[in-house]
Amino acid sequence: MTDQTVNQTPEVHVRVPRYSGSARINHWIVAISFSLLALSGLALFHPSLFSLTALFGGGQMARWLHPWLGILLAMSFFGLFIRFVSQNFPERTDIVWLSRIRYALTPGGEEYLPEVGKYNAGQKFVFWSQAFLILVLLLSGICIWERGLHYLEAAVGFRVSIETMRWAALIHATAAVMTIVVFVIHVYSAFWVRGTIDAMTRGSVSGGWGWRHHRRWLRRKVREGDVERPSNGD
Numbered sequence: 001m002t003d004q005t006v007n008q009t010p011e012v013h014v015r016v017p018r019y020s021g022s023a024r025i026n027h028w029i030v031a032i033s034f035s036l037l038a039l040s041g042l043a044l045f046h047p048s049l050f051s052l053t054a055l056f057g058g059g060q061m062a063r064w065l066h067p068w069l070g071i072l073l074a075m076s077f078f079g080l081f082i083r084f085v086s087q088n089f090p091e092r093t094d095i096v097w098l099s100r101i102r103y104a105l106t107p108g109g110e111e112y113l114p115e116v117g118k119y120n121a122g123q124k125f126v127f128w129s130q131a132f133l134i135l136v137l138l139l140s141g142i143c144i145w146e147r148g149l150h151y152l153e154a155a156v157g158f159r160v161s162i163e164t165m166r167w168a169a170l171i172h173a174t175a176a177v178m179t180i181v182v183f184v185i186h187v188y189s190a191f192w193v194r195g196t197i198d199a200m201t202r203g204s205v206s207g208g209w210g211w212r213h214h215r216r217w218l219r220r221k222v223r224e225g226d227v228e229r230p231s232n233g234d
């Protein structure tokens with residue numbers, strides 16, 4: 001075998017659609033707004049990180065932009081939530097999967113895990129924790145956002161006391177740290193589990209990926225005839 005043959009990516013014969021174009025656009029808006037939000041938030045969080053404001057054209061700009069990015073994230077995540085919630089409800093197999101999570105972390109250990117549907121328990125954890133944390137960030141963020149409070153007071157007469165603002169600032173910072181930790185876990189898994197990133201870039205995954213990681217989902221896709229077979233008839 002020549003070096004060239006070895007280095008070629010093996011041809012994948014069956015591809016299985018996983019996300020529509022609009023779901024992927026929705027997801028990448030969430031990913032971009034989250035990243036900008038985290039960077040601008042960290043810039044305002046501690047003086048040692050203030051240099052990050054340069055990315056946004058200075059401190060004032062970062063301070064102005066941060067809450068609006070938060071609104072964009074909350075709205076776009078709501079879109080993802082509506083799309084994916086039905087596939088993220090907990091089931092009995094999630095407990096079995098979690099009790100055997102060590103096999104999910106060992107290469108080749110998938111055979112000892114129960115067959116899972118579109119999402120495994122780890123992915124469901126990311127989904128629900130981000131849904132909860134983004135809601136907490138939104139509510140606590142509005143309580144410490146002068147302009148947001150001004151709108152709220154004008155619209156519904158809602159007022160926030162200084163004490164509530166202090167609590168909101170603490171809750172906001174705590175939820176932000178937690179959401180960044182969950183984000184790191186999510187991105188690490190997306191790259192660590194080979195072939196996963198294809199789901200959000202190409203919209204489809206290989207049949208082998210489906211068989212290894214989401215066998216019950218793959219079986220359903222095959223039953224429904226929703227797989228792309230190669231045109232050469234292989």
Ligand code: HEM
Pocket residue numbers: 018027030031034035077080084088119123124126127130183186187190196197198199200
């Ligand atoms: C650079 C950043 C990101 C990368 C590379 C990334 C990558 C991915 C990939 C590859 C998937 C498909 C997984 C699969 O179908 O098995 C996915 C799904 C998903 N991502 Fe991301 N993502 C990023 C940022 C985010 C952020 C910031 C959020 C939310 C705050 C998010 C929320 C989701 C959700 C909810 C799903 C569907 C999985 C589920 O519902 O359990 N992603 N992401």
